[in-house]
Amino acid sequence: MKYPLLLTPLQIDNLTLSNRIVMPPMVTFLSEDDGLVTQAHLEHYERSSGPGLVIVEGTAVLPEGRISRRQLGICSDRHIEGLARLARIIHAGGAIAGIQLHHAGATAFVEKKKYQHFLPILFRLWKQQIMVSGLIRIREAFRNAARRAVEAGFDIIEIHGAHGYLFSQFLSPLKNWRLDRYGGSLENRRRFLLEVFRAISLETADRAVATCRLGIADRNRMGFRLSEGLSTASTFEGEGAKLLDVSFGSGIPNFVQQDGSPYSGRLHLAHEAKMVVGIPVIGGGGIRHPDLAEQALQDSMADLIYVGRGILADPAWAQKTIEGKPESIIPCRNCSFCFHFTDSSKCPARRQRRLKK
DSSP: OOSTTTTSOEEETTEEESSSEEEOOOOOOOOOTTOOOOHHHHHHHHHTOOOSEEEEEEEESSGGGOSSTTSOBOSSGGGHHHHHHHHHHHHHTTOEEEEEEEOOGGGOOOSSGGGGGGHHHHHHHHHHHTHHHHHHHHHHHHHHHHHHHHHHTOSEEEEEEOTTSHHHHHHOTTTOOOOSTTSSSHHHHTHHHHHHHHHHHHHHTTTSEEEEEEEOOOSSTTSSOHHHHHHHHHHHHHTTOSOEEEEOBSBOOGGGSOTTOSSOHHHHHHHHHHTTOSSOEEEESSOOSHHHHHHHHHTTSOSEEEOSHHHHHOTTHHHHHHTTOGGGOOOOOOOSSOGGGTOGGGOHHHHHHHHHO
C-alpha cells in the first residue's frame, strides 16, 4: 500500500473511519436566507467522496449567529429533512458524517452595514450586562441543534470553538472583559464552552460523538495562550471527548511555525495538543499532496489529517489517493485568497479540471 498510515482505518468510540483523511468544515454560502440545504450542497458533498470523515461546514445554531445570510442553518426542525439528505449522501460515499455547529458571536452578520462598525463594542456591553440570560438561550440552541443533527443521521457533532468566533471570543482575555463567572480566569473564560459541550454530550449520548474544533492559541501573545489551550484540550479529554479537532483561535502564533518545517502552523498546533492528550487529534493546513499527509502521520503530527483547499481544488483528492493515483490529483494553486469564498468558477484548479474533461 502506497500510504499505509493515511489509508489505515481508525476506531473512534463505536465509529470506524475507513481512512485518516478528513474533509474539514468549509462554509460554502450555498443556502438562501432560510439556511436550508440546497441541491448545490448535495452535489458539493457528493463530489467530495473518499475521506474517512467528512465534517459539514459551520452550520448556524441561531439566525443572529450567522456569518452570512447564506450560511447553512440548523436553527429549526424544518432544517432536519435537508440535512438528513446531506448525511445520507456522505454515508453513501463511505464516510462517517460529521457536522460543525457554529455561532459567530461578535463577528455575526448584520444586515444594516451602518451598524457593523459598532457591533464589537455593543457585543462587549451585551456580554457584561445581559448575556447571562442570553447564554442560556445560546446553550439551548446548541443543544437543540445537536438533537436535530442526530435526528438527521450525523455521527459526529462538532462545536466550532476556533477562528475568532463566539467561543474564541470567550477564551481570549483580549476580547472577554466580563467580571462575572464567565470572565477573568482561564477556568471562567472556558466555562461557557464546556457548559455547551456537556449539554451536547448529554443530548447525543450513545447516539453520536460530541467533539470540538478548539483554537488552542491566539496570534497575539496577550490573548489565549498556548499553555491555556493545551490545558483546555486536556480538560475536554477529562470531560469525555473521544476526539479533538485542533486549530487556532484569533490568528496563528508565529512561534509555532518551526524554521524549515514542511508543516503549517496549524499542524504544529495539532502536534502540541497530541503530546498532551490521549484521544485522536485532527490536524492539517497546507496539505496539498498525500505524500505530505502520510509523512505528517509518520511524524506523529496528528492522528487524522484534514485536507481543505486540496479537496476544494480537486474533489477526487481522497479517491485518487485511495486508488494509488496521486499523480492525477489536480493541485490547489494556493491563491492568496481562495476563490471558493467568492466565485468558485474562477478557481484555477477547477478550470483545469473542466478542460481535462
